[in-house]
Amino acid sequence: xxxxxxxxxxxxxxxxxxxxxxxxxxxxxxxxxxxxxxxxxxxxxxxxxxxxxxxxxxxxxxxxxxxxxxxxxxxxxxxxxxxxxxxxxxxxxxxxxxxxxxxxxxxxxxxxxxxxxxxxxxxxxxxxxxxxxxxxxxxxxxxxxxxxxxxxxxxxxxxxxxxxxxxxxxxxxxxxxxxxxxxxxxxxxxxxxxxxxxxxxxxxxxxxxxxxxxxxxxxxxxx
Amino acid sequence: xxxxxxxxxxxxxxxxxxxxxxxxxxxxxxxxxxxxxxxxxxxxxxxxxxxxxxxxxxxxxxxxxxxxxxxxxxxxxxxxxxxxxxxxxxxxxxxxxxxxxxxxxxxxxxxxxxxxxxxxxxxxxxxxxxxxxxxxxxxxxxxxxxxxxxxxxxxxxxxxxxxxxxxxxxxxxxxxxxxxxxxxxxxxxxxxxxxxxxxxxxxxxxxxxxxxxxxxxxxxxxxxxxx
Numbered sequence: 001x002x003x004x005x006x007x008x009x010x011x012x013x014x015x016x017x018x019x020x021x022x023x024x025x026x027x028x029x030x031x032x033x034x035x036x037x038x039x040x041x042x043x044x045x046x047x048x049x050x051x052x053x054x055x056x057x058x059x060x061x062x063x064x065x066x067x068x069x070x071x072x073x074x075x076x077x078x079x080x081x082x083x084x085x086x087x088x089x090x091x092x093x094x095x096x097x098x099x100x101x102x103x104x105x106x107x108x109x110x111x112x113x114x115x116x117x118x119x120x121x122x123x124x125x126x127x128x129x130x131x132x133x134x135x136x137x138x139x140x141x142x143x144x145x146x147x148x149x150x151x152x153x154x155x156x157x158x159x160x161x162x163x164x165x166x167x168x169x170x171x172x173x174x175x176x177x178x179x180x181x182x183x184x185x186x187x188x189x190x191x192x193x194x195x196x197x198x199x200x201x202x203x204x205x206x207x208x209x210x211x212x213x214x215x216x217x218x219x220x221x222x223x
Numbered sequence: 224x225x226x227x228x229x230x231x232x233x234x235x236x237x238x239x240x241x242x243x244x245x246x247x248x249x250x251x252x253x254x255x256x257x258x259x260x261x262x263x264x265x266x267x268x269x270x271x272x273x274x275x276x277x278x279x280x281x282x283x284x285x286x287x288x289x290x291x292x293x294x295x296x297x298x299x300x301x302x303x304x305x306x307x308x309x310x311x312x313x314x315x316x317x318x319x320x321x322x323x324x325x326x327x328x329x330x331x332x333x334x335x336x337x338x339x340x341x342x343x344x345x346x347x348x349x350x351x352x353x354x355x356x357x358x359x360x361x362x363x364x365x366x367x368x369x370x371x372x373x374x375x376x377x378x379x380x381x382x383x384x385x386x387x388x389x390x391x392x393x394x395x396x397x398x399x400x401x402x403x404x405x406x407x408x409x410x411x412x413x414x415x416x417x418x419x420x421x422x423x424x425x426x427x428x429x430x431x432x433x434x435x436x437x438x439x440x441x442x443x444x445x446x447x448x449x450x
Contacts, residue, residue: 027271027308028294030287053308055347078351081294091347100348103270104312104355111309123358124316127389129340130350172305173271174288179307207307 004166005195005216009039012189012217016045016154023110023152023181024052024062028081031174033158033191034061035219040156041068048072051110051150053103053177055079055087066090075150077103101130105147107180113149114183114212121146152185159208162192163199166213167206175207182212191219224417225398230442231366233258235324235396239265246270246315246356248325248338249293252366255324258445266302268320270352272311275303292352315352316359323356327365327395329382332429334392334404336365337384350387357388369397369426376428378402378409399423401440407432413440 006012013036016022022040026032041064048071055076056063063086065071074096079087090096101109102124112120121144125131135146157178159168168190170178182188190208195218226234232254239245239255241263247253256278259265267276270292277298280286285296299305314320329337339353357363370376378395394412395402400423401413409431414423420433 028290030271030290030294078349079347080349088347098347100350102350102354103308103352104316104359107308107312108316122316123388124354126358128354128386130354170305170307172286172289172299173269173273175305175307176271177308180309 003164004210004213005162005164005218007217009036009042009217012036012191012215013040013043015187016040016043018045019047020045020153021049021051021151023155023185024050025155025157025176025178025181027053027173027176029057029061031158031170031176031178032061033156034222036156036158036189036191036217037061037065041065041070046070049075051075051106051152051181053077053106054081055084055098057081057083059086063087066096069095071096073097073099075099075101075106077101077106101125106150107177109147109150110152110180110184112147113151114180117149119146119148150184152181153187155181155185155188157181157188157190159190159192161194161196161201162190162213162216163196163201163210165198166190166210166216167201168192168208168213169201169205170207179208182208188213189215189217191217193221194218225369225415226440226442227398227445229254229257229445231396231398233442233445234401234440235364235366236260239263239322241265243321244268244274244319246320246323246360248323248353248356249351250326252324252326253293255366268311268314269297270311270315270356272306272308273297273299273303274306275300277303312352312355315355318359318361320360322362322364323360324364324366325353325356327367327377327392328384329377329379330365330367330392330395330404331379331382332404332408334390335382336363336387336392337382338365338387340385342384353387357391362393363391364394364396365392366396369399376426378431379428380430399426399440402431403434410434411437413438415440
């Protein structure tokens with residue numbers, strides 16, 4: 001019998017190794033798996049590469065993982081948010097590597113990894129500083145840069161409801177990167193507001209099919 | 224003499240056709256949504272997975288799972304939809320939107336846009352969705368003051384700040400003029416009341432010509448009507 005629901009952070013995060021690439025959902029705090037990220041501090045994996053649209057704020061969630069010195073490198077599109085103090089400090093101290101890339105390029109690179117695509121050309125960043133050093137080809141009169149897939153060893157994401165088979169539905173714009181990171185990693189771990197049995201979610205509205213999800217942990221939503 | 228930011232937003236809104244799918248950049252362009260003429264239905268896209276974005280909710284109805292690209296609480300209008308990030312950027316990069324309105328540090332006469340970084344910036348580099356929007360949207364218009372605070376022109380022969388995308392801007396709306404980017408360079412379509420073409424040229428860092436019958440750029444006094 002398949003039951004992807006786990007009951008503790010230890011079970012949810014078991015086996016994440018040092019040096020892993022971790023894909024993280026969320027746009028700002030909406031959809032960010034804050035509790036999983038904090039539990040990863042206790043789990044102990046280090047030397048991590050984190051892919052996340054933003055680079056954490058305050059001292060919680062991703063910022064707490066960075067503060068604990070576990071993140072070697074962060075790939076993101078927008079590290080500046082109100083209260084993004086930890087990434088500022090670590091970067092100024094030379095303690096974290098920062099790679100900034102266009103938001104749609106990060107998203108599409110993960111989708112390419114999920115879809116078995118070896119690379120793709122896009123107009124985004126062609127002729128700019130962020131496109132420098134990338135192979136460039138002209139299609140239909142416009143320069144395009146070559147982008148390679150971005151695959152995760154692990155994806156951490158937050159959804160609204162997960163069922164026994166790992167099917168997921170989301171809440172409004174907290175969906176954001178969740179479905180993409182879920183598809184693009186070898187081990188996908190979802191924290192959800194509630195879990196249900198198989199068959200309880202309307203199959204017409206399932207956003208992430210369970211094939212992409214390995215573990216589901218219920219974490220009550222913060223007020 | 225020049226328009227204020229709400230008036231520039233009003234002027235841009237007059238040009239957005241009924242039924243358009245539009246992305247408004249973070250900051251000043253967000254004001255455009257307040258001035259869509261009565262009777263036009265415009266669908267606003269937000270990069271974080273939203274079509275049909277409505278105004279901000281009352282304080283007691285805010286939900287931190289319903290945000291705009293600036294991470295502020297918004298609402299969804301009837302007919303609106305949520306979707307995930309890759310679909311959202313597919314809409315942007317695949318040219319499915321009709322228009323985006325972006326802020327600008329500089330625009331070149333070739334339509335190059337610089338709006339994401341300045342070399343004097345002490346903050347970390349941050350690009351967000353700016354390059355995707357600029358490169359992917361069929362019509363890109365810039366909303367900006369004609370000159371920077373220190374008086375330096377923002378419409379230039381070439382941008383000196385790092386580019387967001389090359390050759391993408393179609394039109395620039397400023398406090399002083401509406402300027403098209405054409406193969407022949409900048410062409411003023413409208414100039415604010417009381418300003419001559421030569422005076423506008425003095426405030427422009429590139430060759431500027433005027434359309435055959437340039438109009439007068441004007442907008443109603445909007446007071447504090449904007450949200």
